[in-house]
Amino acid sequence: MTAILVKALADLRRRRIQAAVIFLTVLLAIGTGTMALTLISQTRDPYQAAFEAQKGAHLQVLFHGSTDAQLLATTPTTIGASASGGPYPATSLQFKYAGQTFNMDTFGRDDPGGDVEVLKITSGRWAEANDEIVLTRSFSELYKVSIGDRIKVVSVPTAPTLTVVGEVVDIDEGSADLSSQHAWVLKAAVPALTAPDLSFYLMDYRFPTDPTSSQLQGYVDRLRASLPPGSISGSVNYLLIRSVFNITNQILTSVLGAFSVFALAATVATVATLVTGIVISAYREIGIMKAVGFTPAGVVAVFALQVLIPALAACLVGIPIGTLLSQPLLANSSHALGLAYVPSFSIPLDLLVLAAGLLVVAVAATLPALRAGLLKPITAITNATAPRGTSGRRLRRLAARLRLPRPIVLGIGDAFARPLRAILTLVTVLLGVATVVVAVGLPRSFELINNSETGAGNYQVVVNRSNAFPDAEVMRILNSQPETARVIALDGENIAVPGIADPVNTRVFRGDSSKLAYKIIAGRWFSAPGEVLAPAGFLRDTHLKIGDSFGGSLFGQTLQLRVVGEVYDISNLGHELFTDYATLPTNIPNSTPGTYWVTLRPGSDVSAYIQRVAAAQPDLIDVHANDTSIIGPVKIIDSVLLAIAAVLVLIGIGGVFNTLLLNTRERLHDTATLKAVGMSPRQIMVMVAASAALLALVAGVMAIPLGIYLHHVLNDVVSTSTGNDTPPSVYGVFNPFELILIPLLGVVVAMLAALIPGRWAARTNVVEVLHSE
């Protein structure tokens, strides 16, 4: 064993560059893999921990304000809940702070504790007087609200001022930049803050065990049956909240997981190439080793150890780095849930990564090393290197027919002279270039979806009115502005639909909403009352398809609806309906639109418009520019994707460099001969670069369809995760020229990677090489 170790270490010292290539590729692959696995294994924990610690509600149901509170108090027994909270009186509050108007469901609650849905105070205290309010920490952080700040309520004519006294974390809410937020006041404060028709109740239910989706639906159905028609105005369950909370990490781990496999595959290819090359170039040495008594297994062990030692070092560095890099994302999850961040990792998982990483590298190294072990000593000693195959001749002849310069012809032939090596190199480059294609395409697809969701380029101004300010007055103000080209008013309703447990959020548009650039996957935009569009998640759960009619219920009134299109929308994970205002029955309470999307004429000054409209009624309407910026989680996914692409490109460069190095060393004799007959150093570099360029070009050309396919798959993963199908236009984000440019850039990068081996080849000492025989 000592002899094997001594020989392996001596070889390692001699082959420092190859060791460095192995170290770097394994480091990058293992680091990425560890990050993915740490995220996958740890992200469920923060939500679960918070849900248990805060006695999260499995089901939250909103009831109309007209519902009998005494009756609501009996509902936990009706559905067999083990704990409950409420009924909490609530209202939809509008308030102004720092010049902005906010809409927020506000609940009357005297105690943040209790048996269910505990609110964790992270700053300040709970409300103790009727003029005090508690906000979520996420909202306070986003809009820079501090304890002691005062907000002005504009949804009631008295316009009372409330003091912010506390910040809490509510595990039922996402971050403020992504979802609506709640606020809390004392129960006694609610009536004075409630505008007509804007009162409702909230009930929180918790069950002995985590209920399934169908059980939850059964509970809502039983509630509906036990109460007067139209009592339930909305509901939300823990499964949806958990999915929404985990969606970013889920997408992130999917992306990371997929590309970690790529990185590992590229590493395996690089290791196999390297060991094959070392064995080929060390025939005589293998013969000598066998002659002095190394067993076949010993010879294999020497070669495998040369790879395993740097791989072990890479794992020991890469695993902690991967674990560390996953921590900011995990810390973000903990923070959102109000949990104290504790570094989260799993030592058994890290050990598993170490073992699996080394095993994969060991297999990749041992298989080609077996060739050395099985070699007959006399064959090995007689031949300095493995006999060269005839591969590459056809390519060379083809290149010669094209009348390319001779160094290029020779380089092209060399590229595929060792087919296995060429294939393994192609794999590493292929994976790198394909990842680049994905990293280029996916952010663009996300941007397209973001644009459709935020109305980017479609409407420039968003107006929200106070309930105290009539819809007609808002429309009058907007239509009187010369820059106003189009106003689309928006109302939100919750329609109960058979087959869906929670009433479905419905966007009700007034105006020419067909101009809105929502991504329609199939069918068409609605054009008549009763016509609706829905995302795939809704259609799947209701077993509806385009053309199907179904009955909905709103405030106890039945609506006859017909699906005319499938639309892309991530809200509530694809459980949303889109319809025209004319679909609503006329006697629905509080159904006038409160939000207005304004499209301005080309060349209008958006800021001047906003200032002018806001000045018309500063307290009762909020006017702001439409925010079309990419949301935080998408930015994180884009960044991670870019980093992974960089990792795989680096591994690809390492693969090309490694192959050229092996080719160059193996062809030292030929290079010396070529120098002797007059090939200049520049021509030799061209020859080596041509070899690299061909490999990169072939891999790049193959990588484009693979990259496009992966782009499709990842788009579908993201769409499915958010309850949608992918809009066809989201796939087509590539410009034909850049699909040509990407492989060409790969060729340039490969040629740059060829510079060092090329220079070494160019510096070949002819006399030493040719006379050493």
Place this chain on the structure above:
Amino acid sequence: MSELVRLTDITKVYQGGVTGALNGVSLTVEEGEFTAVMGPSGSGKSTLLNLIAGLDRPSSGTVTVAGTDLASLGEGGLARFRRDRIGFVFQFFHLLPNLTALENVLIPAQLKRHESAEAPGRKLLAQLGIQELADRYPARLSGGQHQRVAIARALINQPTLLLADEPTGALDTRSGEQVMDLLVELHRQGQTILLVTHDAKLATRHAPRVVSMMDGRIVDDARLETAERGAAEVIRVRGEETRR
């Protein structure tokens, strides 16, 4: 005849070497000459040839070939010099194994971007009697055939100077004779040839001028009247005698 090669006070010391491979060698070769450099192994004859070919650089002294001081050329310049001026025949042929015989022959021309060299290449192979082997790979050639291809490759660019380093060293007697006959024929056609060999008999039988080397020095430079004299009677390695 004009002077083609001039070596002036050349020394060559390899890294770590205590004694030099060449110690103060001066030599001139005229255009059209067939010169054999003879000496035992380690005498410095191959080093001499490498310096003339621009494959190596002297530690001191100057090498001038066809009026060009090789010290003034960089690596690229030396490569072009070899391509344009020198034909080199090696003892172990050094054909590129993945190219056919004809492709091997054409390489120096193609490096010069002489795309129309195929016809001259085939003609050369025909002159050397191996035209039917043009499309064969080196692995399927005999030793003598290897060396004929190597000679054709050396001649393809019509070099000013043909350098041959033990061209028969790896061949059987018959093949060796055939190769030497070829070189003599080339010389008759006006080719300047500098041949390195350790075989005194071979040198004296074919080369009109025989330069003898020993321990990195030229110890004899004999111009022979005929090509049919025995080595023992004509060549006196004076340095060797002096030592005795």
